[in-house]
Amino acid sequence: MPNSFDPTFDAWERCNNLVLTWIFNFVEPTIAQCIVYLEVAVVAWKLLRDRFSQGDRVRIFDLQQELSTMKQGGNYVTHYFTEMTTLWEELENFRPLLECNCTVKCVCMTSRLGKDYRSKDYIMKFLSGLNDDFESVKTQILMMEPFPDINKVFSLLVQ
Known part of the structure; x- marks a missing residue:
């Protein structure tokens, strides 16, 4: 995640928000509740992977x-x-x-x-x-x- 002064931050933030929205809308509402407050898509993705992966x-x-x-x-x-x-x-x-x-x-x-x-x-x-x-x-x-x-x-x- 780039810091807010990085010139790529705005583009990164747009992409991050888009991916977070995709993840949030894709999962069941009860599962979405565990990621609703996360701000970084990769953190949400890893949390879901670790929690629900069958191995x-x-x-x-x-x-x-x-x-x-x-x-x-x-x-x-x-x-x-x-x-x-x-x-x-x-x-x-x-x-x-x-x-x-x-x-x-x-x-x-x-x-x-x-x-x-x-x-x-x-x-x-x-x-x-x-x-x-x-x-x-x-x-x-x-x-x-x-x-x-x-x-x-x-x-x-x-x-």
Whole structure:
């Protein structure tokens, strides 16, 4: 929070008030009562997060369980793909990839290998949940060199 003499204070205050209003109007009235007297949005946000968060491990478990049981079923491939990528993206928010600690230029390939492994895991899970109608396409995709990314896999399936 900038002090009141900072040239950015007025802009900060407008944004802060806007975010406080959004938070206040979004939560249930009984919950809003515990933040109504707070003057800084980030303080309100942290208070609500600490008080009502279900915990990352519980959500990670739920996401992984949903992903492990997800199947295309009667859905179009597009719907199945969208649902699955939504869950993957949420899971990635909780479990970001490891970052490289190399000083100047990366030589360890940690980030790149992590992305590659994760991408392949996603593709395998996506393919395993498809209906049997896609058996021949799945086999072709699994035999491709180089192995395609998830968007290319999706593109091949909807052609």
